[in-house]
Amino acid sequence: MTMKIPKAAFGFTEVHRLNKGPDDAMPEKEQLIPASEFGKICRIPVSTLKYYDEIDLFKPYRRADNGYRYYSPHQIIAMSFIRVLTELGVPLSQISELESSRTPSGMLRTLHQQELELDRKLEVLRANYSVLHVHQDLIFTGMTADENAVTVEELPALPIRMGTRTNFGPDEHFYGEFARYLTSTSDNSLVYPVGGYFDSMERYLEVSDRPSLFFSVDPSGSDERPAGRYLTGYARGYYGEPGDIAKRLALYAADHNLVCKGPVYNIFLHDEICEKDPNHYLMQATVQVKQGGIS
Amino acid sequence: MTMKIPKAAFGFTEVHRLNKGPDDAMPEKEQLIPASEFGKICRIPVSTLKYYDEIDLFKPYRRADNGYRYYSPHQIIAMSFIRVLTELGVPLSQISELESSRTPSGMLRTLHQQELELDRKLEVLRANYSVLHVHQDLIFTGMTADENAVTVEELPALPIRMGTRTNFGPDEHFYGEFARYLTSTSDNSLVYPVGGYFDSMERYLEVSDRPSLFFSVDPSGSDERPAGRYLTGYARGYYGEPGDIAKRLALYAADHNLVCKGPVYNIFLHDEICEKDPNHYLMQATVQVKQGGIS
DNA sequence: TTGCTCCTCACGTCACGTGAGGTGGC
DNA sequence: TTGCTCCTCACGTCACGTGAGGTGGC
Numbered sequence: 001m002t003m004k005i006p007k008a009a010f011g012f013t014e015v016h017r018l019n020k021g022p023d024d025a026m027p028e029k030e031q032l033i034p035a036s037e038f039g040k041i042c043r044i045p046v047s048t049l050k051y052y053d054e055i056d057l058f059k060p061y062r063r064a065d066n067g068y069r070y071y072s073p074h075q076i077i078a079m080s081f082i083r084v085l086t087e088l089g090v091p092l093s094q095i096s097e098l099e100s101s102r103t104p105s106g107m108l109r110t111l112h113q114q115e116l117e118l119d120r121k122l123e124v125l126r127a128n129y130s131v132l133h134v135h136q137d138l139i140f141t142g143m144t145a146d147e148n149a150v151t152v153e154e155l156p157a158l159p160i161r162m163g164t165r166t167n168f169g170p171d172e173h174f175y176g177e178f179a180r181y182l183t184s185t186s187d188n189s190l191v192y193p194v195g196g197y198f199d200s201m202e203r204y205l206e207v208s209d210r211p212s213l214f215f216s217v218d219p220s221g222s223d224e225r226p227a228g229r230y231l232t233g234y235a236r237g238y239y240g241e242p243g244d245i246a247k248r249l250a251l252y253a254a255d256h257n258l259v260c261k262g263p264v265y266n267i268f269l270h271d272e273i274c275e276k277d278p279n280h281y282l283m284q285a286t287v288q289v290k291q292g293g294i295s
Numbered sequence: 296m297t298m299k300i301p302k303a304a305f306g307f308t309e310v311h312r313l314n315k316g317p318d319d320a321m322p323e324k325e326q327l328i329p330a331s332e333f334g335k336i337c338r339i340p341v342s343t344l345k346y347y348d349e350i351d352l353f354k355p356y357r358r359a360d361n362g363y364r365y366y367s368p369h370q371i372i373a374m375s376f377i378r379v380l381t382e383l384g385v386p387l388s389q390i391s392e393l394e395s396s397r398t399p400s401g402m403l404r405t406l407h408q409q410e411l412e413l414d415r416k417l418e419v420l421r422a423n424y425s426v427l428h429v430h431q432d433l434i435f436t437g438m439t440a441d442e443n444a445v446t447v448e449e450l451p452a453l454p455i456r457m458g459t460r461t462n463f464g465p466d467e468h469f470y471g472e473f474a475r476y477l478t479s480t481s482d483n484s485l486v487y488p489v490g491g492y493f494d495s496m497e498r499y500l501e502v503s504d505r506p507s508l509f510f511s512v513d514p515s516g517s518d519e520r521p522a523g524r525y526l527t528g529y530a531r532g533y534y535g536e537p538g539d540i541a542k543r544l545a546l547y548a549a550d551h552n553l554v555c556k557g558p559v560y561n562i563f564l565h566d567e568i569c570e571k572d573p574n575h576y577l578m579q580a581t582v583q584v585k586q587g588g589i590s
Numbered sequence: 591t592t593g594c595t596c597c598t599c600a601c602g603t604c605a606c607g608t609g610a611g612g613t614g615g616c
Numbered sequence: 617t618t619g620c621t622c623c624t625c626a627c628g629t630c631a632c633g634t635g636a637g638g639t640g641g642c
């Protein structure tokens with residue numbers, strides 16, 4: 001019974017005390033771990049061990065007569081380490097390269113690099129997670145709203161990120177500037193739900209399908225819809241089709257002796273993500289109000 | 296110029312206002328976004344769009360004469376949403392199933408499920424990250440240690456997780472119990488660096504290759520190597536081969552009128568992860584000491 | 591002899607990426 | 617006519633998983 005000496009790969013395969021005795025003696029029995037047992041110890045399926053063997057990442061000893069795979073105890077920690085790296089998303093090709101940095105200082109450098117890499121990945125995950133959260137919030141707001149009523153409510157500040165001002169051509173449709181906004185936002189930022197910003201209630205009444213600018217409902221945004229008393233209304237329709245909501249808001253304001261001040265914020269609470277019919281998206285328009293003089 | 300109406304898939308493909316006018320009129324031109332432009336807006340490679348089309352996950356309109364792909368503005372947010380989900384690791388097959396929960400309340404439930412799922416994933420990442428960190432700490436400790444000297448140092452508490460007591464057979468080798476320890480630790484916990492615990496200095500002197508129990512250097516562990524004054528020594532060798540370190544520690548204690556109290560902790564600072572030669576692993580032995588009576 | 595374990599191909603899968611070779615629009 | 621864009625196969629890749637069919641050890 002002899003062992004084929006595997007090619008060095010990740011280095012974790014040195015021949016350790018295999019040829020201690022004379023005559024290429026068999027290694028001590030306790031030191032041989034069959035693949036299946038090794039897999040149990042390291043919690044790795046045997047198919048994975050075979051694959052790592054095949055691509056020369058992590059090689060076992062092979063018995064010459066039947067090709068059985070055996071691992072050494074000093075491969076247990078190494079295998080567990082590889083598993084940690086793969087679960088962290090490090091590609092196997094990079095793990096192979098660790099071989100060359102297999103000294104204390106080299107490994108310390110490599111681990112530090114990986115930490116930085118992981119910090120970036122975690123940041124991306126957190127950002128994506130945040131997008132889901134914003135969607136949840138908007139959907140929930142839409143579900144609990146009384147969409148037929150125009151109301152006056154105290155709203156908390158809503159962080160947003162504002163885009164540059166739009167520049168609609170004479171015949172241009174809503175979505176042209178919308179697409180421009182989406183492409184212009186900083187390179188690898190995620191797409192939060194987008195809303196329309198109108199300079200004033202007057203402007204909203206006039207061109208309610210052409211916002212002065214677009215904004216994202218981005219919780220890390222540096223702008224905000226400030227806290228305050230807001231006139232709030234809802235409408236159902238497709239993007240850029242707010243229907244008569246502007247008029248309804250204006251009517252309500254007039255009836256209740258309210259003066260609209262500042263911009264109108266237009267947010268789609270239910271869009272294609274949770275609504276099958278594009279003509280039935282739920283929009284929320286908000287504009288800050290104060291009590292008017294006695295008329 | 297007519298459009299083939301795509302099969303419903305994720306629902307984001309309803310025919311919206313395509314057949315508004317008489318005679319199957321062409322949709323308004325501004326509403327058609329060629330695949331390449333759509334890809335830029337959503338930051339998705341065209342190859343991915345084609346793939347999603349192929350597997351019926353997200354289908355564009357197709358021009359009947361040349362098969363060109365066109366997307367509608369109301370697919371932008373949906374595509375971005377899909378991208379968020381895929382980046383969070385949700386398989387495309389699950390994303391397809393979202394179709395059925397495409398109502399406000401259904402989507403709210405689904406998003407909540409995904410959040411829980413993500414919390415689990417982030418927890419796994421954090422745990423793996425933590426393993427890397429422990430390795431870094433140990434490697435660094437080994438690099439900055441004066442490995443030839445025996446010293447007395449004030450050490451902070453080190454959190455660990457202790458295993459059950461070992462039960463070595465008469466002729467049993469170190470690694471048998473070591474493997475048993477690794478397989479017995481709770482099912483899906485990760486493998487932190489493992490150390491050996493000896494009940495007392497006397498026992499360590501006697502059987503320094505057979506710890507009373509094994510422990511992991513697990514920062515979330517509920518046990519600890521308590522803070523205190525420790526006699527500390529180092530040795531190079533393979534697992535279960537601490538060499539003469541026990542004697543050197545005992546000698547130093549006798550020379551300096553120190554009394555060892557409590558257990559000996561044996562930790563491998565440099566193992567197969569950062570050291571190519573298995574006979575050269577760096578081990579650290581620590582045992583708490585107090586000043587002896589005047590002899 | 592009977593299970594049980596191990597082996598080697600070979601092929602499948604998941605989510606795309608990458609040409610090769612050909613057509614269409616200004 | 618000349619680029620440029622779009623198309624459709626077909627095949628590659630990454631990290632394995634899954635049998636099919638055969639051998640080996642107690």
